[in-house]
Amino acid sequence: MFFSIDGGDGTGKSTQAALLCEWLRGQGHEVVACRDPGSTPLGEAVRCLLLERHDLAIDRRSEMLLYMAARAQMVEQVIRPALGTGKTVVSDRYLLANVVYQGHAGGLDVETLWEVGRVATGGLTPDLTIVLDMPAESAAARLERQLDRMERQGEAFHARVREGFLIEATRDPTRMVVVDASRPVPRVHADVHAAVQRRINAQSTG
Numbered sequence: 001m002f003f004s005i006d007g008g009d010g011t012g013k014s015t016q017a018a019l020l021c022e023w024l025r026g027q028g029h030e031v032v033a034c035r036d037p038g039s040t041p042l043g044e045a046v047r048c049l050l051l052e053r054h055d056l057a058i059d060r061r062s063e064m065l066l067y068m069a070a071r072a073q074m075v076e077q078v079i080r081p082a083l084g085t086g087k088t089v090v091s092d093r094y095l096l097a098n099v100v101y102q103g104h105a106g107g108l109d110v111e112t113l114w115e116v117g118r119v120a121t122g123g124l125t126p127d128l129t130i131v132l133d134m135p136a137e138s139a140a141a142r143l144e145r146q147l148d149r150m151e152r153q154g155e156a157f158h159a160r161v162r163e164g165f166l167i168e169a170t171r172d173p174t175r176m177v178v179v180d181a182s183r184p185v186p187r188v189h190a191d192v193h194a195a196v197q198r199r200i201n202a203q204s205t206g
Helices: 013-026 041-052 060-084 095-104 110-121 136-141 155-171 185-205
Strands: 002-007 031-035 088-092 128-133 176-180
Touching: 002 013, 002 095, 002 185, 013 031, 013 088, 013 128, 013 185, 031 060, 041 060, 060 088, 060 095, 060 110, 095 110, 095 155, 128 155, 128 185, 136 155, 155 176, 176 185
Parallel strands: 002 088, 002 128, 031 088, 128 176
Antiparallel strands: none
């Protein structure tokens, strides 16, 4: 099965993705963890370009296509092979992030982004996406490190990011679950693994 964890910057995605991988392994799953962008040599190079090159002007459309290219490589090199051998995949971000950051928050057409994403991923979608949600200003206060290029986009941008995630989560509630990320880590994790367990149960009985 394929799970992704998404949400605004500072909501705890990486922490919850790691905890979910640990929990799944404890349940007997062979887990492959990945991050989007990243997880391949091409993806890591694109990640550095997109997030660390503060001196480089990148238009929103170019930005979107770079994310798509990194994701396409990750799907073909990491995710599809893992799923093909019966492994469980957990991705820290996936296509939904592109739709929200460059679409809802960045001004590009949302439906076009979904369509480009379908081409880039060959139609591969997660069985379940966990959307970690909390107020953007509270999430920003958690970032106690040097901010990357996307994290520096400003309060209004990140407020639109949060709104975009919530809008998209209502479009397909069977494949997207919103979890309140403002609570302590163990409580958030409990809701994450409960949602994943429900999806696993539904898959096994379906």
